[in-house]
Amino acid sequence: MKKKTAVILILAMMSCLLAGCKVGSFTEGNGDSVKALMILSTEDTYREMVAKEAQDIAKDRGMQLDLVIGDGTSDTQVKTIKDAVAKGYNVIICNPADAATALQLEIAAEDTPMVFFNSCPDERLLKKGQYVYVGSNEQDAGTFQAEYALDKLSGKDTLNVVIIEGENGHSATKGRTSAVKNVLKASGKKINYVFADYADWDKDKAKNLFDIVLKTGRTVDCIICNNDEMALGVIESCKSNKIDPSSFLILGVDATAGGCEAIENRDMGFTVCQSASGQGKACVDAAMALVEGQDLTKVEYAMDNGIYVYVPFEPVSAQNVTEYK
Amino acid sequence: MEKYKKKVSIKAKLLGTIIPVAAVVVFVLILVSYLVSKDMMKESAMNLLDASIGNQVAEMEGWLQEALKSFEMVKKNIEATKPNDKKLKELLNPYFGYNMDYPEGIYVASEDGTLVAPKGSKKSEKGMLESVWYTQGLSRVNMAFGSAYTNEAGESIISASGILDDGEDKIRVISADVSLEHVSLIVNSMVEMEDAEAFLIDTVDGTILSGRDSERISTQLSKEDNNPLFAGIAKSVEENDYVMKEMAGYLVAFQEIGGTEWVMVSDVPTATIYANLNKLRLIMIVIGCIAMLCIVLLIERMVHMIIRPIKVLTADITKMAEGDFTVEVKAKGRDEIAAMGRSVQKFVESMRSMIQDIYQISEKLGNQADGSSKISREMYDASIVQSDSMKEMNLTVDQLSVSVNEIAESATTLAMVVADTKEDSVRVEEKMNETVSVSQKGKEDMQKVGTAMEMISTSITRLEEAINKVGTASEEITAIVSLIGNIADETNLLSLNASIEAARAGEVGKGFAVVAGEIGKLASTSTESVSNIEQLIHEVQALVADAVKQSRDSAENINESGTLIGNAVLTFNKIYENIEETSSLIEDMIEKVEKVDAVATNAAAISEEQAASTDEILQTSEDMVTQSNHILHNSEEVANDAEALAATSEELERQVKTFRF
Numbered sequence: 001m002k003k004k005t006a007v008i009l010i011l012a013m014m015s016c017l018l019a020g021c022k023v024g025s026f027t028e029g030n031g032d033s034v035k036a037l038m039i040l041s042t043e044d045t046y047r048e049m050v051a052k053e054a055q056d057i058a059k060d061r062g063m064q065l066d067l068v069i070g071d072g073t074s075d076t077q078v079k080t081i082k083d084a085v086a087k088g089y090n091v092i093i094c095n096p097a098d099a100a101t102a103l104q105l106e107i108a109a110e111d112t113p114m115v116f117f118n119s120c121p122d123e124r125l126l127k128k129g130q131y132v133y134v135g136s137n138e139q140d141a142g143t144f145q146a147e148y149a150l151d152k153l154s155g156k157d158t159l160n161v162v163i164i165e166g167e168n169g170h171s172a173t174k175g176r177t178s179a180v181k182n183v184l185k186a187s188g189k190k191i192n193y194v195f196a197d198y199a200d201w202d203k204d205k206a207k208n209l210f211d212i213v214l215k216t217g218r219t220v221d222c223i224i225c226n227n228d229e230m231a232l233g234v235i236e237s238c239k240s241n242k243i244d245p246s247s248f249l250i251l252g253v254d255a256t257a258g259g260c261e262a263i264e265n266r267d268m269g270f271t272v273c274q275s276a277s278g279q280g281k282a283c284v285d286a287a288m289a290l291v292e293g294q295d296l297t298k299v300e301y302a303m304d305n306g307i308y309v310y311v312p313f314e315p316v317s318a319q320n321v322t323e324y325k
Numbered sequence: 326m327e328k329y330k331k332k333v334s335i336k337a338k339l340l341g342t343i344i345p346v347a348a349v350v351v352f353v354l355i356l357v358s359y360l361v362s363k364d365m366m367k368e369s370a371m372n373l374l375d376a377s378i379g380n381q382v383a384e385m386e387g388w389l390q391e392a393l394k395s396f397e398m399v400k401k402n403i404e405a406t407k408p409n410d411k412k413l414k415e416l417l418n419p420y421f422g423y424n425m426d427y428p429e430g431i432y433v434a435s436e437d438g439t440l441v442a443p444k445g446s447k448k449s450e451k452g453m454l455e456s457v458w459y460t461q462g463l464s465r466v467n468m469a470f471g472s473a474y475t476n477e478a479g480e481s482i483i484s485a486s487g488i489l490d491d492g493e494d495k496i497r498v499i500s501a502d503v504s505l506e507h508v509s510l511i512v513n514s515m516v517e518m519e520d521a522e523a524f525l526i527d528t529v530d531g532t533i534l535s536g537r538d539s540e541r542i543s544t545q546l547s548k549e550d551n552n553p554l555f556a557g558i559a560k561s562v563e564e565n566d567y568v569m570k571e572m573a574g575y576l577v578a579f580q581e582i583g584g585t586e587w588v589m590v591s592d593v594p595t596a597t598i599y600a601n602l603n604k605l606r607l608i609m610i611v612i613g614c615i616a617m618l619c620i621v622l623l624i625e626r627m628v629h630m631i632i633r634p635i636k637v638l639t640a641d642i643t644k645m646a647e648g649d650f651t652v653e654v655k656a657k658g659r660d661e662i663a664a665m666g667r668s669v670q671k672f673v674e675s676m677r678s679m680i681q682d683i684y685q686i687s688e689k690l691g692n693q694a695d696g697s698s699k700i701s702r703e704m705y706d707a708s709i710v711q712s713d714s715m716k717e718m719n720l721t722v723d724q725l726s727v728s729v730n731e732i733a734e735s736a737t738t739l740a741m742v743v744a745d746t747k748e749d750s751v752r753v754e755e756k757m758n759e760t761v762s763v764s765q766k767g768k769e770d771m772q773k774v775g776t777a778m779e780m781i782s783t784s785i786t787r788l789e790e791a792i793n794k795v796g797t798a799s800e801e802i803t804a805i806v807s808l809i810g811n812i813a814d815e816t817n818l819l820s821l822n823a824s825i826e827a828a829r830a831g832e833v834g835k836g837f838a839v840v841a842g843e844i845g846k847l848a849s850t851s852t853e854s855v856s857n858i859e860q861l862i863h864e865v866q867a868l869v870a871d872a873v874k875q876s877r878d879s880a881e882n883i884n885e886s887g888t889l890i891g892n893a894v895l896t897f898n899k900i901y902e903n904i905e906e907t908s909s910l911i912e913d914m915i916e917k918v919e920k921v922d923a924v925a926t927n928a929a930a931i932s933e934e935q936a937a938s939t940d941e942i943l944q945t946s947e948d949m950v951t952q953s954n955h956i957l958h959n960s961e962e963v964a965n966d967a968e969a970l971a972a973t974s975e976e977l978e979r980q981v982k983t984f985r986f
Contacts, residue, residue, distance in 0.1 A: 168467075168584055182565065197465040197487075209466055212488055216436075216463050216496050 034063045034091070036287050037084045041097035042072040044201070045229070046254050046276060047118055053280025054093065061284065065093075074101040081108040091287040095119060099171055106131055113290035117283050120171035128306040129295050134282045137310045138175025141272045144315045145176070145251045146183035148270045149222045152249055159189055160219045163196040164206050164234060166226040173198070176226050176253060194218050199230050206233030207240075214241050220248055228252035228259030228271055235267045255316045255324045263321045271316045273324055278311035285309075335635065336628050340621075347620045355609045363602055370576065370598040371569060377517040378578045378591040384515045385525070386583050389470065392426055392503070393584075396468045396485055399431050400499050404491045410441050417443040420501075427501045433489065434459050436496040449477065462486025462498035470585060473505055473532045473543045481505035481543035483534065505542050509535035512589070521593040528562055528586050558590055571595060634662045638669060645669075648984050650677045684981040691974035698967035705960040712953040715946075722946040726939040733929070733936035740929035743922045750915045757908040764901045771894040778887040785880045789873055796869040799862050806858045813851035820845035 038054060040047050051067055058065035066089075070076045074097045084092055085108070092109055095118040096102055102121030106114065116126075117134040126133055153159055163180065166173035177196075184191045195213045199205035206225065213220065214237065225231040231252030238245040245267040252259050255273035262268035278301075285299045286309055296302035302309045316324050399420065408416055413433060421430035421443035432442035434453055442448040453459055461471035461484075468487035476482045486500035512523045512535045524541075525534040531546040546559035557572035567579035567588065575592040582589055634657075641652045650673055656666030820841045827838035 193464055195464045197467050208490070212466055212490060212496075215494060216488070218463070 034288065034291050035087075035089045036063060036065045036091045036093060036284075036291075037080075037089045038065055038067045038093040038283070039077060039080055039084075040067070040069045040095050041077065041119075043069055045256055046227075046274070047095055049276035050117065050280045050283065053277040054283045055280075057281050057284045061288070063284065063288065065284070070097060072097050074098050074104060077101075078104055078108045081105055085110050085112050090291045091115065093117065093283050093287055096121060098169075100169065102131075113287075115283055115286045115290065117279060118172075123307070126307040129290065129293070132286050132290065132296060132307050132309065134279055134286050134309045134311070135171075136274050136279070136313050138172045139179040140313045141172075141253045141274065142176040142179025143183050144272045144313060145224050145253070145270065146180045146187075148315065148317065149224065149249060149251060150184070150187050150189075152269065153221055156221065157189055158192060159184065160192050160194045160221045162194050162210075162213060162220050162223040164209060164223065164225040164230045165196065165198045166201045166230070168198045168200075173226055180224055194220055199225075199233065201227050201229055203229045203233035203236070206230035207237040208233075210234045210237035211241065214238075214243065222249035222251065222269075224251045226253060228254045228256045228262075228268075231268055231271070232258050232262060235262055238267075253313075255314075257325070260316065260321050260324050263316065263318055266318070269317065273314040273316050275311050275314065282309045282311050335632050336625075339628050340624060343624050344621055347624075348617060351613050351616055351620075355613045359606060359609055362605055363599075366602055366605075367598060370593070371578075373518055374521065374576060374578045374591060374593055375569065377521060378523070378580050378589055380517060381512065381515040381523055381591065382580045382582055382589045385512065385589060388426075388511055389582070389584065392501075393468055393470075393485060395424070396431060396499070396501050400468060400487065400489065403433070403499065404489060407491050407493070410439070413441045414443070417441065419443075421445045426507065427503050429502045431499065431501045434462075434498045434500065447478065451477075458482075458484035458486045458500045458502070459498050462500055463488060463496070466490050468499065468501075470503075470587075472527060472529060473534055475543065476502070483508070505534055506539065509537070509539070509542060511535075513537055516591070518591075518593050520597040521591055523592075524558075524590040525582075526558070526562055526588045526590055528565075528588055531559060531562060534587065554592065558592075562588060562590075631662075634658070634666065638662070638666055641669065645673065645676075650680065651985050680981060680984045684978070687974055687977040687981055691971065691978055694967065694971035694974045698964070698971050701960065701964040701967040705957070705964045708953070708957045708960045712950075712957045715950045715953040719943075719946040719950045722939075722943050726936075726943040729932075729939040730936045733932035736925070736929040736932040740922070740925040743918070743925040747915070747918045747922045750911065750918050754908070754911050754915055757904070757911050761901075761904050761908055764897070764904050768894070768897040768901050771890065771897050775887065775890045775894055778883060778890055782880060782883045782887065785876050785883060789876045789880070792869055792872045792876065796866060796873070799865050799869065803859060803862050806855050806862070810852060810855040810859075813848045813855060817845055817848035817852070820848060 036058065038051055040051060055065050055067065068080050070080060077094070077097050078101075081092060081094070089112065091113050093115045094105060096105060096116055099116075099119045099121045102116065102125045106125065113129075114131050115134055116131065120133050120135055120138075121131075125131065149159070149161075161184065163177060165177050181191075195209070195216075195218075197209055199209055206229070210223070210233065223231070223234050225234060229252075231250050234248075234250055235245045238248070249270075250262075250268045252262075252268060252271040253274060255271045259268060259271045263271060282299065282301060286296060286302075289296055289299055295306045296309060297306070299309055301311050314324075399416075403413065403416065406412075406416075417431055417433070420427075422428055422445070423430065429446055429448065430443040432440060432446060432448050434440050434450075436454070438450060438454055440448060440450045440453055457472055457474040462468075465487045468485045470483050470485045473481055473483050482502050482504055484500045484502050486498055489497040489499050491497070508525060512525055516523050522537050524536040526532070526546060527534055533541050533544055533546060536542055541555075546555060546562060548556050548559045548563070550556040550559060553573035554575050554577070558577065561567070561570070561577075561579060567581065569576065569578040571577070574595055576595055576598065577590060577592040580589050580591075581587070638654065641654045644652050652673060654666050654670040654673065656663045656670065823841035824838050824845070827834035827841055830837070
């Protein structure tokens with residue numbers, strides 16, 4: 001009889017606890033006492049936009065969100081994460097310096113859940129409810145670029161294409177470039193890759209590369225860049241070589257302020273907006289879900305596998321550029 | 326009895342049940358473990374292939390990175406020092422034959438067609454600007470491996486090339502060659518799985534960069550390839566579908582190589598994977614057979630041991646069945662069979678004493694049976710006599726019953742006739758009542774007709790009066806008309822006088838004469854009209870007189886009819902009275918018939934009861950006859966039984982004597 005009573009008591013207490021959890025989880029935006037750390041690998045216009053948006057959203061939710069900007073090495077990131085765990089942060093939002101080192105970052109984080117963003121680790125290193133990725137489907141950005149280029153150059157049977165890529169090995173570089181190449185290949189036209197090299201997302205490197213392209217004197221129809229900064233580098237190169245940038249079709253990604261201005265000036269033809277505000281919000285939403293021990297089902301744009309949140313890309317050209325300024 | 330002849334031993338039964346069940350269990354166990362092992366082996370093979378290709382790719386990437394890094398160092402050095410062609414050659418010389426990965430060393434081509442190659446290099450300037458390595462080198466600054474091509478010496482080559490970023494306006498391309506044979510060597514030396522093969526494919530144009538089969542190196546993949554494996558790989562590469570899959574009897578894994586457009590393809594024949602599986606299957610079958618054999622032997626021995634005491638017991642019981650209760654059952658042990666043996670021993674002992682008792686009892690029974698046989702014979706004779714007497718009595722009662730039934734039938738018939746008569750008289754009364762009501766209605770109707778006739782007569786008298794009034798009125802009209810006539814005549818006279826006076830007056834009276842003339846004419850017309858009216862009135866008067874005469878005739882006729890009708894009413898009344906009398910007579914008659922009916926019904930009921938009673942008596946006497954017959958029969962049977970009993974007790978005595986105890 002005593003045993004029975006004990007069992008009933010335990011069951012009652014458990015159900016109370018469970019009910020308590022449920023009630024807690026439904027009060028959206030209750031970020032009280034949640035401490036989150038956001039780590040950027042380096043200073044970067046776009047990533048800082050994401051971080052700023054995330055901080056604004058976190059403030060609204062009452063979540064404490066601290067920001068650390070690293071020096072671009074994984075060693076520093078590992079140290080930062082170990083510190084964060086010691087200081088008792090509930091969740092870490094991390095832009096990995098090198099996505100290939102994600103496993104070390106996860107080990108450093110011990111049991112603390114992590115939201116990766118901007119650079120995507122291998123799918124095998126992500127885990128539902130523990131390690132998730134917030135970003136955009138990089139393939140879509142490349143697809144938009146290639147489709148725009150094919151549309152604008154529909155009269156030509158042979159396309160002379162220059163591709164200025166981001167960092168070698170970066171998930172965005174791989175995804176965007178492969179999508180561009182696949183879509184161009186599928187068009188059935190003869191695609192002549194006049195030049196294709198990495199400029200590490202950097203404007204000056206891109207300028208230098210395009211200076212060399214111009215020196216080779218080969219015919220160029222379009223320059224597809226993995227981001228807007230590099231596209232701006234290409235435009236600068238044109239200007240310094242006294243060539244009208246609008247004589248080429250220049251495409252970027254990110255719809256940064258500089259990129260949008262270049263589109264308005266007709267120097268650049270097209271960019272793809274990777275919604276920094278959307279990614280910032282998604283980072284905070286995903287972090288909150290992980291802290292509450294949930295999967296991503298309630299997070300907007302979450303994929304069915306529960307490890308990716310893909311904020312959609314939006315194509316930007318002269319027609320709609322004013323909406324993105 | 327035939328089917329019991331074929332004896333099936335318990336041992337055979339047990340073995341026949343247990344062995345097939347054990348065989349099925351062993352078979353299922355082996356099958357399940359075989360299937361599970363098959364899945365596990367396949368999975369482990371897939372994991373192994375995955376790991377193998379992962380390592381190959383990692384090694385390949387490492388090798389590429391290492392090679393590219395070496396090239397980049399040279400390149401950076403050149404970019405920094407900006408040497409002239411002579412110095413450049415000196416700088417490049419040490420790399421010739423320095424590393425077996427790129428034995429030709431590093432060379433630099435200028436857009437003006439000059440080539441700076443290390444001493445000993447066979448590179449020539451011929452067709453250099455159109456070469457694959459030069460044109461592809463123009464498309465990048467960071468050195469990278471390009472497409473495969475065949476060099477002047479007929480070797481399949483890939484070059485790592487890129488533009489020298491030295492800030493000069495003259496474009497120069499730096500390049501280094503690696504033979505595909507060498508790449509194949511690297512790729513194949515990394516294969517970790519038995520029978521596995523690896524290819525390196527350039528996805529840009531589907532060129533096979535390396536492979537075990539040197540024939541295929543630097544050829545292109547085609548979906549129409551005769552070898553279904555290569556056709557399948559071509560399809561996957563074209564669709565960018567890099568998931569591990571089985572095709573054409575091979576398990577094929579794909580992995581892209583970072584920093585290049587290359588895909589590493591690794592395949593292993595499924596036969597190799599399943600080779601161990603076949604061995605496993607064989608071992609399992611052998612183990613299964615041996616296990617089966619052991620089980621059969623073990624069970625056979627066990628069963629034999631267990632059922633041995635049963636055999637001994639069976640022999641004892643068989644003897645008992647033959648009537649030999651002198652057996653002694655020996656039971657050892659504590660199991661069920663030993664308990665059974667002890668019980669059988671107890672049974673034998675109790676049987677022995679029982680048979681002895683039976684033997685003694687049967688002797689006594691024999692004597693008693695003889696006595697009862699005699700008595701029952703005598704009883705049988707007595708019952709024959711009783712039975713005959715009973716039959717005679719029954720015959721007498723039967724005749725009595727027939728007579729009583731006849732009386733009952735007659736009484737019933739009478740009652741029925743009377744009942745019919747009663748029904749008929751009731752119907753007569755109903756009819757009579759109907760007749761009374763009809764005649765009463767007739768009487769009333771006749772009286773109504775009389776009243777109507779009187780009313781008609783009154784109406785006709787009133788009509789006559791009205792006509793007479795018309796006659797009087799027409800006489801008055803006549804008087805008035807004759808008055809008008811007189812006036813007309815006087816008017817006429819006056820008009821004549823007036824005309825004469827007018828004539829006398831001459832011309833003056835001419836107008837007057839015309840008026841007088843006209844008045845004269847009017848007066849004569851009035852006279853005419855008056856005479857016409859008089860004539861008409863005379864006609865009316867004649868008609869009125871006629872009508873009066875006619876109505877008087879009608880009145881007379883009607884009065885006559887009234888009298889006749891009055892007579893009819895009287896007659897009706899008389900008929901009605903007669904009918905009422907008849908009705909009351911009929912009612913009296915019905916009352917009497919009802920009384921007769923009651924008496925007759927009573928008589929019928931009583932006689933029927935009597936008949937029933939005699940029937941019962943008859944039945945009882947018949948029952949008695951049957952009973953006495955039964956007694957007769959039974960006493961006969963008792964007599965027979967007593968005889969049989971005597972015989973049986975003799976037989977029993979004889980039987981008991983057969984047991985040995």
